[in-house]
Amino acid sequence: MQTSQLAAKYAQAIYELAVENNKLESVGKELAAVGSTIEGQEELATLLYHPRVPAEAKKEVLRQIFQSELTDFVYKFLLLLVDKRRETALPDILKEYNQLANQARNIAEAEVTTALPLTPEEEEALAKKLSTVTGKQVILKTNINKSIIGGVIVRMGDKLIDGSVARQMQMLKTALMNMEVTKIGVTNEI
Numbered sequence: 001m002q003t004s005q006l007a008a009k010y011a012q013a014i015y016e017l018a019v020e021n022n023k024l025e026s027v028g029k030e031l032a033a034v035g036s037t038i039e040g041q042e043e044l045a046t047l048l049y050h051p052r053v054p055a056e057a058k059k060e061v062l063r064q065i066f067q068s069e070l071t072d073f074v075y076k077f078l079l080l081l082v083d084k085r086r087e088t089a090l091p092d093i094l095k096e097y098n099q100l101a102n103q104a105r106n107i108a109e110a111e112v113t114t115a116l117p118l119t120p121e122e123e124e125a126l127a128k129k130l131s132t133v134t135g136k137q138v139i140l141k142t143n144i145n146k147s148i149i150g151g152v153i154v155r156m157g158d159k160l161i162d163g164s165v166a167r168q169m170q171m172l173k174t175a176l177m178n179m180e181v182t183k184i185g186v187t188n189e190i
Contacts, residue, residue: 007089010081011096017073019104028101030074034066035094049088058082108136113143113153113164130154 018027038045044065048058062078070078081087102109110130112118118126123140130138134156148164155161
C-alpha cells in the first residue's frame with residue numbers, strides 16, 4: 001500500500017475516534033504536539049523511525065515521553081503504529097488528520113507567499129476576502145520569498161492564484177518574444 005493511502009487510512013481511524021469522543025480539536029493539538037516533539041528531537045526521530053530498533057524499545061520511549069501527556073486513545077494509537085511498523089507514516093498521518101478535521105470544521109488553509117511580510121491588517125483583509133470567495137474560514141500560512149518581487153501567490157489545496165510581479169514580468173517577456181517585429185512598426189526601410 002502506498003504511503004499516502006496508508007496515512008489516509010490511519011488518519012481516518014484516529015479522526016473517527018476523535019469525533020466519537022467529541023475531541024476533534026484536542027486530539028489535533030495532541031497529535032501536533034507529538035509531531036513537533038519528534039521533529040524537534042533528532043535523536044528521538046532516529047530512534048522511532050529506525051527499522052532495527054525493537055518495537056518494545058520504541059514503545060517504552062513513547063510511554064516515558066507521551067503517556068501522561070496524551071488522551072488514552074491517542075497514546076494507544078501511537079503504540080498501534082509501532083506494533084504495525086507504521087511509525088514512519090506519522091508525519092503524513094498528521095497532515096491527513098488536519099485536512100479531515102479542517103474539512104469537518106469548514107476551515108481551509110491558504111499558503112500565502114509575498115515578497116515582504118504582510119501587516120496584521122493585510123493578513124486579516126486577505127483572509128476575509130478568501131473566506132468570502134470560498135465560503136470557509138481561512139487560516140493563512142505566510143511565507144516570504146523576495147524573488148517574486150511583489151504581489152502575492154496564494155495556494156489553497158490544488159488551486160493556485162499567482163499575482164506576483166515576477167510572473168507578470170515573465171508573461172510580458174513571453175508575449176514580447178512571440179510578437180513579430182513588423183507588427184510593432186519596425187521596417188527594413190532606411
